[in-house]
Amino acid sequence: QVQLVESGGGLVQAGGSLRLSCAASGSIFRFNVMGWHRQAPGKQRELVAAITSGSTNYADSVKGRFTISRDNAKNTVYLQMNSLKPEDTAKYYCNVGLRRGYTGDYWGQGTQVTVSS
DSSP states (O other), X not given: OOEEEEEOOEEEETTOOEEEEEEEESOSXXXXXXXXXXXXXXXXOEEEEEEOSXXXXXXXXXXXXXXXXXXXXXXXXXXXXXXOOGGGOEEEEEEEESSSSSOOSEEOOOEEEEEEO
């Protein structure tokens, strides 16, 4: 059974930085996609950033501010978030998958990111 352990959320002032981490376990196969989605109150969950073996995908709203990376040896994905804005406030969910595409089948429980103005 795939398990995802997220860490790194918290409260930060606008303009600050946070780094999210997500360690995946439970699969004998290497995950094709690892990424982060977020959901703010009253809004739909949206893709923030995802990374495969050959490409990355970012939401337009975070391009130039967020950087996604992965360590395949550790089965861990990171999201470095810089120049945070109040509108980045949301619960961030780690997402991984074995199939092609930028959204996988497995979800973490989420970590809260709150950006104060």
